Every structure is written in C-alpha cells, then in structure tokens.
Amino acid sequence: MRVNAFNTKGHEHINLFWDPGLLDHYSAAEAIRIPIVAEWFEVLDWRCEGLLTMAGTVTGALIGGWIIKRFDLKFKGLIGFAMACAVGCLGASCAFLLKCPNVPMAGVTVPYTNSSQELQSHRNITAMCNMECSCGRSFVPVCGSDKVLYYSACHAGCSEQSDGDEVLYTDCSCIRNSSSPGPGSAEPGKCYIFCRSKWPFFLVMFLLLTFGGMVHVPVWTATIRCVPHSQRTFALGLQSLLYSALGTIPGPVVLGLLIDKSCLLWEDSCDGSRTCWLYQNSELSLVFFFITLLAKVGGLIFLLGALLSYRTPDGKGSADGKYDKLVNEDNTDAL
CATH class of the missing domain: 1.20.1250.20 (MFS general substrate transporter like domains)
Structure with a gap:
C-alpha cells in the first residue's frame, strides 16, 4: 500500500x-x-x-x-x-x-567637563573647547585622564602628541586635569571599566x-x-x-x-x-x-x-509508541 x-x-x-x-x-x-x-x-x-x-x-x-x-x-x-x-x-x-555599564563618553552619555551646557538629547560631540579645531568625522577614540571616552584626540581638544614608544596626547582643552591645574591628557583606545x-x-x-x-x-x-x-x-x-x-x-x-x-x-x-x-x-x-x-x-x-x-501507527494516541518494527516499507517508523 x-x-x-x-x-x-x-x-x-x-x-x-x-x-x-x-x-x-x-x-x-x-x-x-x-x-x-x-x-x-x-x-x-x-x-x-x-x-x-x-x-x-x-x-x-x-x-x-x-x-x-x-x-x-x-x-x-x-x-x-x-x-x-x-x-x-x-x-x-x-x-x-x-x-x-556604558563607558562615559563626552557629548554622548556625559557632557563635556569644561562645558557649561547640559547634555542634549541629540548628542553633540562638538563643544566650545573643540569647536575651532575643525575635527574630522573618523572615529579614533581616546581615553582621557578623567576616565571619559572622547571621539578622537581632536574632539578632546588635544594639541600636542608625544613622540615616545607609547603615544600620549597632551594639552587637551576638553579634559580637566584632576591632579594639577591646566588641561589634561589622553591615550589612544577606549577606557577600561571593570565589570563583574x-x-x-x-x-x-x-x-x-x-x-x-x-x-x-x-x-x-x-x-x-x-x-x-x-x-x-x-x-x-x-x-x-x-x-x-x-x-x-x-x-x-x-x-x-x-x-x-x-x-x-x-x-x-x-x-x-x-x-x-x-x-x-x-x-x-x-x-x-x-x-x-x-x-x-x-x-x-x-x-x-x-x-x-501524536498518534501511534495503530491510531492510539494514549499508547507510549514503543514499537520496534515498520508496519510496511512505506509506513511510519515504529517508535
């Protein structure tokens, strides 16, 4: 059949x-x-x-x-x-x-520290401290000495770059130096946040x-x-x-x-x-x-x-379905 x-x-x-x-x-x-x-x-x-x-x-x-x-x-x-x-x-x-938690980012999740303006809903990465820098749109993140992430060294207002083995951006007008008066510094890369x-x-x-x-x-x-x-x-x-x-x-x-x-x-x-x-x-x-x-x-x-x-091959839905052989070659497998 x-x-x-x-x-x-x-x-x-x-x-x-x-x-x-x-x-x-x-x-x-x-x-x-x-x-x-x-x-x-x-x-x-x-x-x-x-x-x-x-x-x-x-x-x-x-x-x-x-x-x-x-x-x-x-x-x-x-x-x-x-x-x-x-x-x-x-x-x-x-x-x-x-x-x-999100890494705090200037102009996105937290306002710029040297800006008196509150964080806007449209998230503006341009502030008074970097407005005259003519920064590009390429995302090259830096981590400021204030543990805040910046879109780039330019957006952090940095004007100097060290020539050593490890790159360090200094004289950053958008970063507040907590240890001493004057502008802060920044390092390439994202800020590290400990996460449990x-x-x-x-x-x-x-x-x-x-x-x-x-x-x-x-x-x-x-x-x-x-x-x-x-x-x-x-x-x-x-x-x-x-x-x-x-x-x-x-x-x-x-x-x-x-x-x-x-x-x-x-x-x-x-x-x-x-x-x-x-x-x-x-x-x-x-x-x-x-x-x-x-x-x-x-x-x-x-x-x-x-x-x-589910119904078993004999049509009994209450059965456990523990069958070992095929009814015929084309029928449903014995379960």
Whole structure:
C-alpha cells in the first residue's frame, strides 16, 4: 500500500517542521551578537566568541545524542527531552540581562567637563573647547585622564602628541586635569571599566548554547520518525526550508533593526553607509533577552502541539509508541 506524502495519524509533523525556526531564532543572530558582545564586554579577540559558540553547540549536540541513545527514547520521549532542553534555554536566556555599564563618553552619555551646557538629547560631540579645531568625522577614540571616552584626540581638544614608544596626547582643552591645574591628557583606545558581569555572562551563555545544541538532536530525530521512511529526505528538506524562512533569513534583519534603535553614536560614511560605535547596553540587553524569550516560548508551543497531536501507527494516541518494527516499507517508523 502506497502512503501519500506525510499521511501520518496525527499532525505532529506539522508542529515539528515549524518548531526549529522559532526555537533557534537566536542562532540567526550569531553573526550580529558576536561583535556586539565583543563591544559589550570589551572582548578584543572575536575568536574567543567563536570558540565559545562552537564549544557550547558541539557539547550540547554530543550530550543530546548520548542521552537519546542511552535511554532509547521514542517519539514522546524525544519531544519531552526537547521541551526540557527548551526550558533550560529559557532559564539561560537570563544571560542577556547580565550587562556592563556604558563607558562615559563626552557629548554622548556625559557632557563635556569644561562645558557649561547640559547634555542634549541629540548628542553633540562638538563643544566650545573643540569647536575651532575643525575635527574630522573618523572615529579614533581616546581615553582621557578623567576616565571619559572622547571621539578622537581632536574632539578632546588635544594639541600636542608625544613622540615616545607609547603615544600620549597632551594639552587637551576638553579634559580637566584632576591632579594639577591646566588641561589634561589622553591615550589612544577606549577606557577600561571593570565589570563583574563579564565572566558570569560567558558561563550562562555557554549553558544557553549547550541547551540549544541539545534541542537539535531530539527534534531532528523525531522528525524522521514521524513520516514515512521513503519521505524522510523530503521532510528534512522542508524542515530546513522553514527553519531558514523563520530564523536564519529574517532573524538578522529583524534584530538589526532593533539593535539600530539602541545605537547612541553613528558615523556616516561618504557612500551613505552608517556605522554604530556606541550602543546603549541596557536597551541592547533587553532586545536580546525578549527576542530569545519569544523564540523559546514559540518553540515550546509547537513542541507541545507535536506531543499532543501524536498518534501511534495503530491510531492510539494514549499508547507510549514503543514499537520496534515498520508496519510496511512505506509506513511510519515504529517508535
């Protein structure tokens, strides 16, 4: 007897096909989140972020595969295991609430120290102390002796530069010298701020990636077990298509738009492109937290739908589904 495409007893295949796109929506943001986190926690080497992502995902996939094999999970067991991992992802999503404070930046988050004007909502990096310097728009940050970040040495009002091994800008009219009267100095680069949340963030993020990797194995395994044997390839292809349609394709676009709203400082290029150099960390953390939370809750709903709509090959929804053989070559796998 020939079975038509996806002619299973229940509708669990529909829920499983839609699930990965929502459940792993955060994976679509990896390309965006890596540089964001590097900026967030002042991690200079992006390879550390890539290593964390790869280690967490691979570890989760290996653990998930071992648990499935060790306990010989059938369809309902696979879905239950996937739901447990999704709940773990929900808890670990709190990693995005661990954030570091913004580095104080003159004209953006704090007013210029030598300016009597209050910080304006439009964030003006030009002040009385650097107005006559004709500063360019290229972002070359310097850290002042007052521990405030400046857009460039020119915007800090610096007029002198040391010729030693370490560059030091001096006679900076926009920087107040706390140790002695007169202008302050500045060093190239961003100011360092100690942050207690840095290492807890990476630890919880590793757990989030591990749980995310564990979810993949039971979901994909359950997918090929709830469709006819001859149509497994088509089922996985359709699932991958929906995964891309809901996650990997629109994810970066949606997240990019939301992230842009958290930008505090833009640099406009001659070709019309824009680069953000400073984000509002508190807003950025909420964006990632709620996007991840929404994706995981959506994934849980579809997993629950797959579990409730499941019917065993004999049509009994209450059975555990622990079958060992195929009814025939084209029928659903024995679970």
